[in-house]
Amino acid sequence: MTRRRTPKAVFITGASSGIGRALALEYARRGSAVAVTARREAELAELAKEIQAAGGRAVPYVLDVRDEAATKDVLSRADHEIGPLDMVVANAGVAAGGLAQNMAWPDVERVLDINTKGAICTILCALPVFLSHGHGHLVAVSSLAGRVGLPRSSVYSASKAAVSTFLQSLRVDLRSTRVSVTDIQAGFVNTPMGAGSRFPRPFEWSAERAATYMANRLERRPAVISFQMPHTAMSALARVLPRAVYDLVAPMLVK
Numbered sequence: 001m002t003r004r005r006t007p008k009a010v011f012i013t014g015a016s017s018g019i020g021r022a023l024a025l026e027y028a029r030r031g032s033a034v035a036v037t038a039r040r041e042a043e044l045a046e047l048a049k050e051i052q053a054a055g056g057r058a059v060p061y062v063l064d065v066r067d068e069a070a071t072k073d074v075l076s077r078a079d080h081e082i083g084p085l086d087m088v089v090a091n092a093g094v095a096a097g098g099l100a101q102n103m104a105w106p107d108v109e110r111v112l113d114i115n116t117k118g119a120i121c122t123i124l125c126a127l128p129v130f131l132s133h134g135h136g137h138l139v140a141v142s143s144l145a146g147r148v149g150l151p152r153s154s155v156y157s158a159s160k161a162a163v164s165t166f167l168q169s170l171r172v173d174l175r176s177t178r179v180s181v182t183d184i185q186a187g188f189v190n191t192p193m194g195a196g197s198r199f200p201r202p203f204e205w206s207a208e209r210a211a212t213y214m215a216n217r218l219e220r221r222p223a224v225i226s227f228q229m230p231h232t233a234m235s236a237l238a239r240v241l242p243r244a245v246y247d248l249v250a251p252m253l254v255k
Helices: 018-029 041-053 068-081 105-133 154-173 207-218 229-240 243-254
Strands: 009-012 033-038 057-062 087-090 136-141 179-186 224-227
Touching (some): 009 068, 018 033, 033 041, 136 154, 154 179, 207 224
Parallel strands (some): 033 057, 136 179, 179 224
16 A cells, blocks of 8 residues: 655646646645646746745746746756655646637647647656656646547647656556556636636535645555546546447536
8 A cells, every 4th residue: 555645855746736736835835845836937936925925935937938948957957946846747738629620720730739748748857857766756637628639629628638648657667666646537626827718617525625636646656646536526427438339428427
């Protein structure tokens, strides 16, 4: 059985709002030193100030996860300044939706660059750091939307599915090491990114509730964390439905 353990130093991307911000606050409350990264400098500075005012330790780093050189540099700096790091959470992401016939390539490219390439870049840049330490926990926030192709969400679903598949392969490759890999397949969470969605959002959680749930379960370093239960069950069902049935039922989700 895996021993429960709160990380001493955590690196989080996309920490300026939503799940990333809530997770940084949650880990700071648990006594972890937190490296918070995002592109928005003012929001990061405010988050770090809030954590420090509460007695925690946080260091902000402005970072665009699409930049490999910058990601390597910031990870190295954080590892020396608050580390050694023992958890990296690739959380940065953007939402996108709409009918396929209305898609424009620049919008598609942006989603894939941040959600997929940015997450994978973060994980791969962190891996040598953890291998040099002899331990570590690689975490990425994907989505239950990556389990099936949701209507009006083809690019978003694909971007998250790619991350989940990457993590699954990575976990197998790293079995002989002390580096763990966890895929967080999130359901509906009330964040700025989800504002304006056309999907009904039953069972939606606050970002704070999601962060507490994630941190509690990450202590065991499981392969996959998914929530909420109704959405997890429905996505599992959708994967085994005959294709013709799914094609008829799926459009009803956004009406």
